[in-house]
Amino acid sequence: MASRPRTLYEKIWDAHVVETREDGTALVYIDRHLVHEVTSPQAFEALRIAGRTVRRPELTLAVPDHNLPTTPRLDSRGLPIPIADPESAAQLAALEANAPAFGIRYIPATAKEQGIVHVVGPEQGFSLPGTTIVCGDSHTACHGGLGALAFGIGTSEVEHVLATQTLLLQQSKPMEVRVEGALGPGVSAKDLILHIIGRIGAAGGTGYVIEYRGAVFEAMSVEERLTVCNMSIEAGARAGLIAPDDVTFAYLRGRPMAPQGAEWDAAVAYWRTLRTDEGAVFAKSVVIDAADVEPSVTWGTSPEDVVPIGGRVPHPEDFADESKRVAAKKSLDYMGLTPGTPMTEVAIENVFIGSCTNSRIEDLRAAAAVLKGRRKADNVRWAIVVPGSGLVKAQAEEEGLDRIFTEAGFEWREPGCSACLGMNPDKVPPGERCASTSNRNFVGRQGPGARTHLVSPAMAAAAAVTGRLADVRELV
Amino acid sequence: MQPLTRAQGRAIPLGLKNVDTDIIIPARWLKTISREGLGQGAFETIRAEPGNVFDDPAYAGAPILIAGDNFGCGSSREHAAWALADLGIRVVIAPSFSDIFSGNAVKNGILPVVLPQDAVDRLLDAAREGLEISVDLEAQTVTTPYQDRFAFTLDPFRRHCLLNGLDEVGLTMARGEAIAAFEAQRTAARPWLMRGTAA
Numbered sequence: 001m002a003s004r005p006r007t008l009y010e011k012i013w014d015a016h017v018v019e020t021r022e023d024g025t026a027l028v029y030i031d032r033h034l035v036h037e038v039t040s041p042q043a044f045e046a047l048r049i050a051g052r053t054v055r056r057p058e059l060t061l062a063v064p065d066h067n068l069p070t071t072p073r074l075d076s077r078g079l080p081i082p083i084a085d086p087e088s089a090a091q092l093a094a095l096e097a098n099a100p101a102f103g104i105r106y107i108p109a110t111a112k113e114q115g116i117v118h119v120v121g122p123e124q125g126f127s128l129p130g131t132t133i134v135c136g137d138s139h140t141a142c143h144g145g146l147g148a149l150a151f152g153i154g155t156s157e158v159e160h161v162l163a164t165q166t167l168l169l170q171q172s173k174p175m176e177v178r179v180e181g182a183l184g185p186g187v188s189a190k191d192l193i194l195h196i197i198g199r200i201g202a203a204g205g206t207g208y209v210i211e212y213r214g215a216v217f218e219a220m221s222v223e224e225r226l227t228v229c230n231m232s233i234e235a236g237a238r239a240g241l242i243a244p245d246d247v248t249f250a251y252l253r254g255r256p257m258a259p260q261g262a263e264w265d266a267a268v269a270y271w272r273t274l275r276t277d278e279g280a281v282f283a284k285s286v287v288i289d290a291a292d293v294e295p296s297v298t299w300g301t302s303p304e305d306v307v308p309i310g311g312r313v314p315h316p317e318d319f320a321d322e323s324k325r326v327a328a329k330k331s332l333d334y335m336g337l338t339p340g341t342p343m344t345e346v347a348i349e350n351v352f353i354g355s356c357t358n359s360r361i362e363d364l365r366a367a368a369a370v371l372k373g374r375r376k377a378d379n380v381r382w383a384i385v386v387p388g389s390g391l392v393k394a395q396a397e398e399e400g401l402d403r404i405f406t407e408a409g410f411e412w413r414e415p416g417c418s419a420c421l422g423m424n425p426d427k428v429p430p431g432e433r434c435a436s437t438s439n440r441n442f443v444g445r446q447g448p449g450a451r452t453h454l455v456s457p458a459m460a461a462a463a464a465v466t467g468r469l470a471d472v473r474e475l476v
Numbered sequence: 477m478q479p480l481t482r483a484q485g486r487a488i489p490l491g492l493k494n495v496d497t498d499i500i501i502p503a504r505w506l507k508t509i510s511r512e513g514l515g516q517g518a519f520e521t522i523r524a525e526p527g528n529v530f531d532d533p534a535y536a537g538a539p540i541l542i543a544g545d546n547f548g549c550g551s552s553r554e555h556a557a558w559a560l561a562d563l564g565i566r567v568v569i570a571p572s573f574s575d576i577f578s579g580n581a582v583k584n585g586i587l588p589v590v591l592p593q594d595a596v597d598r599l600l601d602a603a604r605e606g607l608e609i610s611v612d613l614e615a616q617t618v619t620t621p622y623q624d625r626f627a628f629t630l631d632p633f634r635r636h637c638l639l640n641g642l643d644e645v646g647l648t649m650a651r652g653e654a655i656a657a658f659e660a661q662r663t664a665a666r667p668w669l670m671r672g673t674a675a
């Protein structure tokens with residue numbers, strides 16, 4: 001039977017619909033569920049109160065990341081150092097108790113496999129192409145870089161997945177972001193996704209699942225694809241994905257939770273069918289020429305507030321829409337920026353390299369390449385590198401990257417979400433400015449009153465060396 | 477979940493666009509293991525500003541919040557919905573909502589009402605005048621004493637759950653056989669999909 005041409009998103013969706021209600025809501029099967037300490041305690045508590053169990057414990061993986069301090073976790077005798085903050089400690093203790101109580105595999109804070117959920121999932125081969133992946137965290141979109149349909153959920157949905165291994169969902173509309181050509185030297189996946197968000201806006205993807213297509217994404221490593229898909233949510237999209245290919249398969253082969261032997265071959269044969277059909281229709285399409293993308297930086301308090309590094313702080317009056325003029329004025333007040341200032345004249349006091357967006361080995365290599373033989377500027381008070389997982393950390397140490405960072409004046413930390421979200425001890429002080437490889441420049445995101453400029457790892461390194469936002473192309 | 481059929485009363489005229497969930501409830505409040513009491517930290521950065529709408533006695537106890545485009549963007553934290561519920565908010569009216577937030581809202585008895593910008597502007601004016609706004613989920617309308625009547629739609633399943641205060645987990649658990657059949661077929665066709673951490 002000839003079926004209508006479908007997009008990659010529609011193929012994955014169709015393969016997971018258990019049944020459709022008369023009102024159009026679908027019961028969708030969830031293949032993989034990642035759990036961390038912040039958005040799960042109330043879900044486990046609700047299960048306990050209702051006397052419910054976890055339907056498929058082996059399809060859930062738990063690891064703490066948001067709350068953990070990134071300072072050493074073991075004392076000189078090799079014993080775990082307790083978390084000083086009592087609330088954070090209680091949240092961690094809740095996950096440590098809930099996971100085994102419900103039969104869920106748990107990676108403890110002190111294990112070498114521990115890390116940010118969105119780094120750990122792909123690294124362990126838990127996240128696989130063509131699967132549905134959820135987590136109580138909006139950056140779950142990240143796993144779309146492997147060709148999975150991955151999205152963030154709230155705590156009630158965490159409970160729903162634990163109890164039923166499904167979710168009740170409305171299908172999103174398929175959207176295409178096509179980028180042809182090749183990115184220029186010094187222009188990274190992070191610069192591209194910031195450029196895309198600047199172009200389509202923070203709500204440009206609302207109601208859609210984005211498929212990133214074209215030569216630029218085909219040429220990317222898995223790490224770069226994860227960076228792009230990670231920030232789909234900053235454009236409002238529920239998820240973002242990239243069709244799996246030989247690059248994806250080479251990345252996954254041999255990972256601990258990936259299929260092995262004959263099952264691996266069968267899996268790859270299936271994954272090769274996961275491509276948008278010729279003639280499939282997207283509800284919305286955006287085409288970008290890679291040659292137009294430059295190293296990018298944010299100036300405001302929404303991820304859509306993006307300019308090329310050679311640009312200037314905008315004038316609120318430049319915006320056509322009244323609500324955007326109001327928002328821009330508020331943003332500039334908060335950011336302490338004067339319209340018309342060249343971005344390269346903005347001095348920074350803090351540098352953060354890390355987060356689920358940019359803490360993988362390639363990110364650390366890109367930053368270290370800029371920092372090698374250099375030192376942070378005197379006005380940079382605090383510079384930290386937080387590897388995405390213990391395995392990334394070990395790999396970086398094997399390559400000697402840790403020494404490059406520490407010799408440049410950076411602190412080399414333990415894995416976790418760190419200064420991305422102002423929840424654990426790593427925060428940017430009020431009124432200070434941070435060049436950050438994270439994903440959100442919201443008001444107060446990195447700590448109350450903190451001013452965030454989102455950049456790539458190489459650009460963060462360039463900012464550390466010059467003490468201001470800088471064009472990395474002038475340093476290499 | 478507390479059912480919702482109608483809400484009537486004063487409305488808080490927030491009006492801002494891109495109100496992210498870090499604004500609704502900053503991360504430092506997320507260390508709780510309970511759903512209760514989050515109203516305390518709600519809109520903390522806005523409430524630090526003198527003369528803000530949340531501390532204006534004119535809107536004390538208002539069950540409706542009116543905001544700009546893309547309300548609830550950013551983090552998936554359901555704490556944002558819990559914080560609004562703790563403030564007594566039952567309805568949020570905006571030109572658009574983030575997908576994750578609107579799902580979280582409905583699961584906590586909060587109705588997200590999508591209306592065009594000009595209707596939202598009109599309601600903001602009415603709210604600032606201290607007029608009562610009435611939201612009827614049965615009829616799917618928002619009305620004001622000025623005889624404004626704006627129609628909205630909510631997807632039928634969410635409307636059904638809100639009107640009846642239904643727990644989705646309970647509904648889905650009743651479909652256990654259909655889920656088991658799906659799992660059996662999957663295990664036969666692609667066993668590796670069902671192994672997960674047991675691989």
